[in-house]
Amino acid sequence: MSMRLISERQDRKRELGPWLRYGASSAAVTAAALAGASAVDADSAWYRSLRKPLWQPPSRVFGAVWTPLYATIAYAAGHALGTAQERRQRTRLATSLAVNLTLNAGCNWLFFGLRSPKAGLAGTVLLNLSNAELIHRTDQTDPAAARTLLPYAAWCAFATALSRAIARQNSGPGQPA
Structure with a gap:
């Protein structure tokens, strides 16, 4: 009887594993998205006064692009954390993700919060470096999950070009920057 209970508990732990991994990664990504979005004020007089390149997409495009990108980050993180064989590997991957999400949210605060395109540019450059590190670390654990992060990295590279412009x-x- 006791062996059956132990076996059932272990099965439940395995069943909860994916829920916990995907839930935790989704919660972390959602928190970063909300923290970053709370800094954005595309209707402010300051932002409207900035000169922007002709190739900048309309504001509504950003939300339409970021939503699926955040979903892929959560998926890739949850999947890769589940395939990591060692605790040390999972810890490094989780740390890389945490740094990346902090930089992700921070870019908006640097640009809009400080009202500084230069600070925003610096933030996106750091985010690109973090993306490369996150993809590399994810690839060591789960190459398929790493490939899932490539559109995110590409969009961030585009954001860097836009910030630079x-x-x-x-x-x-006499410029608002």
Whole structure:
């Protein structure tokens, strides 16, 4: 009787594993998304006064793109954490994800919160470095999950190019930057 109970508990633990991994990664990604979004004010007089490149997408595109990207980050993290064989590997992957999500949210605070395109650009450059590290670390554990992160990295590279263009166009005397 006791062996059956132990076996049932172990089965329940295995069943909860994915729920916990995907739940935790989804919660972390959601928290980062909300923290970053809370800094954005695309309707502010300051932001509207900035000169922007002609190729900048309309504001509504950003939400439409970020939503599925955040979903892929949560999926990739939950999946990769489940395939990590060692605790040390899981810890490093979770730490890499935490740093990445902090930088992700921080970019908006640097740009909109500080009202500084240059600070926002610095944040996106750091985020790109973090993306490379996160993809590398994820690839060591789960190559399929790492490939899932590539659109996220590509969008962040686009955001860096956009930030660079905005910073350049607004860096002269009398500019809002």
